[in-house]
Amino acid sequence: MTAASVTVVGASLAGLATAEGLRRQGFDGVIRVVGEEPWLPYDRPPLSKDVLKTGPAEHPPYLRSEQAFADLQVEWVLGRRCIALNAGDRTLSLDDGSVLPFHLLVVATGARPRRLAPLDGVGGVHVLRSWDDDVALAGDVAHASTVVVVGGGFIGCEVASSLRHRGIDVTIVEPFPTLLFGPLGAEIGERLNRMHSDRGVQLVLGATVSGYRGGNRVEAVVLEDGRELAADVVVLGLGAVPNTEWLQDSGIACDNGVLCDATGRTEVDGVYAVGDVARPESSLYGRRVRVEHWTSASMQGAAVAMTLLDPQARGELVRVPYFWSDQYDTRLNYVGLHERTDRVLVRGSDGDAWQAAWERDGVITAAVASGDPRLLPAMRKALGQPVETHWPIERSRATRVS
Amino acid sequence: MREVVVDQKKCLAYGVCMMTEPAVFDLPDDDDVAHVVRQPENDDEWANTIEAVVQCPAAAIAIVDV
Numbered sequence: 001m002t003a004a005s006v007t008v009v010g011a012s013l014a015g016l017a018t019a020e021g022l023r024r025q026g027f028d029g030v031i032r033v034v035g036e037e038p039w040l041p042y043d044r045p046p047l048s049k050d051v052l053k054t055g056p057a058e059h060p061p062y063l064r065s066e067q068a069f070a071d072l073q074v075e076w077v078l079g080r081r082c083i084a085l086n087a088g089d090r091t092l093s094l095d096d097g098s099v100l101p102f103h104l105l106v107v108a109t110g111a112r113p114r115r116l117a118p119l120d121g122v123g124g125v126h127v128l129r130s131w132d133d134d135v136a137l138a139g140d141v142a143h144a145s146t147v148v149v150v151g152g153g154f155i156g157c158e159v160a161s162s163l164r165h166r167g168i169d170v171t172i173v174e175p176f177p178t179l180l181f182g183p184l185g186a187e188i189g190e191r192l193n194r195m196h197s198d199r200g201v202q203l204v205l206g207a208t209v210s211g212y213r214g215g216n217r218v219e220a221v222v223l224e225d226g227r228e229l230a231a232d233v234v235v236l237g238l239g240a241v242p243n244t245e246w247l248q249d250s251g252i253a254c255d256n257g258v259l260c261d262a263t264g265r266t267e268v269d270g271v272y273a274v275g276d277v278a279r280p281e282s283s284l285y286g287r288r289v290r291v292e293h294w295t296s297a298s299m300q301g302a303a304v305a306m307t308l309l310d311p312q313a314r315g316e317l318v319r320v321p322y323f324w325s326d327q328y329d330t331r332l333n334y335v336g337l338h339e340r341t342d343r344v345l346v347r348g349s350d351g352d353a354w355q356a357a358w359e360r361d362g363v364i365t366a367a368v369a370s371g372d373p374r375l376l377p378a379m380r381k382a383l384g385q386p387v388e389t390h391w392p393i394e395r396s397r398a399t400r401v402s
Numbered sequence: 403m404r405e406v407v408v409d410q411k412k413c414l415a416y417g418v419c420m421m422t423e424p425a426v427f428d429l430p431d432d433d434d435v436a437h438v439v440r441q442p443e444n445d446d447e448w449a450n451t452i453e454a455v456v457q458c459p460a461a462a463i464a465i466v467d468v
Contacts, residue, residue, distance in 0.1 A: 017456065020456075024452075045459070063461065294459055295457045295459070298456050298457055299453070299456060299457060302453075302456045322418065324416060324459070333416075333417060373415050373429060374417065374420075374429050374431075376417040376418070376421040377420050377421050377424045379421070380421045396424070
């Protein structure tokens with residue numbers, strides 16, 4: 001089957017990667033990309049980093065040059081949200097009342113930040129996912145001296161690091177005993193605790209926010225134990241929820257993401273899902289895996305493009321996950337996928353340079369290194385290998401520019 | 403003929419390329435940007451190189467006609 005047209009819902013990285021993958025393979029039909037935000041695809045990682053350090057620019061950090069966007073020959077439908085997928089007549093309903101027919105469809109609607117009910121709609125309380133979020137937050141912190149970050153995950157840690165760069169007093173409130181406790185566990189979390197404490201971040205651990213003090217605008221957050229933390233600005237870093245509500249009556253099964261097979265195929269013929277919103281099967285991990293990493297969005301778009309043009313291609317969406325996180329002057333690189341029950345091995349000084357790996361049944365499942373990207377090839381090679389021969393992770397070779 | 407190139411002004415040393423195709427890409431000890439150490443030599447290496455193009459967080463890798 002040769003596709004006459006492909007429609008992508010979601011104009012961020014996964015949607016862009018889908019369009020680029022189609023063109024790379026010579027598809028010359030119509031590609032239509034619908035996006036809720038008014039912007040061409042832009043890069044989200046800088047929003048918690050450079051943009052917060054320096055203040056906002058006039059437009060988001062676009063993922064491609066003007067020329068590269070033009071060369072893609074995509075029909076952009078921006079500033080429009082899809083509110084329903086009608087599988088029967090193969091149309092999309094948009095929030096402006098218009099109806100778009102589709103032939104092949106890719107759902108790439110991403111995820112949105114989780115909010116905290118008691119702080120909903122209160123002035124000075126922010127989430128960080130979109131360019132608009134970033135502009136609002138950057139504008140607000142320009143006049144702030146004290147910021148409370150709720151949630152010690154990646155967004156919380158990166159926001160804290162960027163705000164410390166501007167000399168702002170930062171407190172992180174985290175229900176677990178360490179930062180990044182969920183994704184990386186207590187032992188690595190302790191190192192992150194030290195990294196942030198050393199840079200002057202106040203850590204309030206084992207605590208949850210139950211409310212706030214102030215009128216229309218926050219003056220302090222109130223913790224469950226009654227303590228109050230003064231705050232000119234509050235940033236919520238509580239993780240993300242996949243945007244699947246609009247598919248409710250579509251016949252597509254959703255459960256913490258769009259359920260799809262290993263290639264992204266959903267239950268509706270010719271409809272696929274990729275990126276943060278997708279929860280595909282994985283032969284690599286033997287279960288469903290929803291991954292929210294930048295490189296996954298990018299790879300999944302490229303993979304689904306192959307399947308769209310050749311359903312026999314069987315390109316799996318889930319590859320070995322990789323992510324990075326920039327905090328202060330240090331970058332964390334993580335590769336693999338560990339379970340919380342895997343045993344963690346850590347090596348390195350108490351400073352910012354260290355490495356860790358997880359093992360299950362004597363086999364390495366994931367590795368993370370702080371401050372040394374040159375370890376990445378060896379880290380990736382170590383996955384699936386015995387701990388006895390591959391831990392600690394040594395660089396494969398040392399090279400010099402010739 | 404096609405050739406893979408790294409734009410070293412864009413490279414931010416994420417290391418994803420050298421992880422994806424270590425035969426082609428490297429972050430040398432004495433430089434803080436990625437280098438192409440040699441061109442891909444077979445279909446597998448080309449497939450991994452294209453994967454590196456897609457996965458580069460800095461969009462610093464391109465395949466060009468020469």
